[in-house]
C-alpha cells in the first residue's frame with residue numbers, strides 16, 4: 001500500500017472558534033452550504049456528506065471534519081490542506097450573515113508533523129502559523145507541550161483575562177487522542193475490506209464507543225476512514241484513520257461530557273491499538289470532568305505515561321500527556 005513516494009500526513013490542524021453573542025438569534029448555522037464550500041475551496045478540501053441534529057451541523061470532509069453550531073465553528077483538516085486560509089472568509093461570513101463581530105475564544109492546535117517539509121509554506125512551521133494568527137486575533141498566546149525531540153503538540157489560544165468567560169456560562173470540554181504506530185491488528189480493518197463503512201464501524205468497535213451516536217462515515221479508496229458522530233446536547237465526535245503501515249495514524253476527538261474519560265479512552269485504544277499516543281483534555285470551570293478526573297493515570301492498559309503537563313488559561317484547564325506501549329522484556 002505504501003510505496004516509497006506515497007505519503008499522507010494524517011496529523012490534523014484543528015481550529016475552534018467561539019463567537020460572542022450580542023443579540024438573540026445570531027447563529028452560524030444560517031450560513032449556507034454554498035458559502036462553506038467557498039471557505040473550504042480556499043483550504044483545498046471538499047464536503048463529502050452532512051448530518052445534523054437540533055444543535056449542530058457536521059460536515060464530513062475529503063480531509064477530516066467541520067462542525068457548525070450556533071456560535072462555535074470547528075474545522076479540522078489533514079494532509080497538505082491550508083487551514084489558515086479559511087479564517088478571513090469564515091470571519092467575514094460570521095460578521096455579514098450572522099452579525100458576529102467579536103471572537104470570544106480561539107483554539108488552534110496540532111501535533112508535530114511527520115513530514116513538515118511537505119506542507120505548504122504557511123503550515124511548514126508553527127512559528128509561521130502563529131504569524132498568520134497574530135494578524136487576525138488579539139491577545140493570543142502560543143505554546144508547545146511535550147517533547148521537542150519527540151511527540152509534541154502546539155497550541156495557539158486567546159488567553160484574555162478580561163474576556164467574558166464563555167466557559168463559565170456553559171460547560172465545555174474537548175478530549176483528543178492522537179495515535180501513532182498502529183499495530184497491524186488495529187489497522188487491518190481500514191483498508192477497504194468492505195464497501196460499507198457502517199460494517200467497518202461495527203466490526204472495529206467504533207459504533208459502540210458511545211451508544212446513541214448518529215454516525216456519518218466514509219471509506220476512502222484504496223484505504224482510509226473518516227467519521228463524524230453527533231450526540232444529544234451539542235456533543236460530537238470525530239475519527240480519522242490513515243492506515244498505511246509506514247505512516248499509520250488515527251485520531252479521536254469528542255466534547256461529550258463525562259466525569260472521567262478513563263473508560264472511553266480504553267475503548268478507543270482497544271479499537272486502534274496504537275504503539276504510542278498523545279492525549280489532551282481541555283475543560284472549563286463548569287465542566288463535570290473538572291477537577292477530579294482520573295483520565296490521565298500513570299498506566300492505561302498496556303501504556304506507560306511518558307510526560308504529563310498541565311496549563312491553566314483564563315477560561316480553561318488543559319492537560320497534555322504522552323503515552324507509549326510498554327515493551328515486553330526479553331526473557
Ligand SMILES: C[S@@+](CC[C@H](N)C(=O)[O-])C[C@H]1O[C@@H](n2cnc3c(N)ncnc32)[C@H](O)[C@@H]1O
Pocket residue numbers: 008009010011012062063064077078079220221222223224225226239240241242243244249250251
Ligand atoms: C481518512 S483520510 C483523513 C485523515 C485523517 N486526518 C487521519 O487521521 O488520518 C486519510 C486517509 O485516507 C486516504 N485517502 C485516500 N484518498 C484520499 C483523499 N482523496 N483525500 C484524503 N485522504 C485520502 C489517505 O491515504 C489516508 O490513509
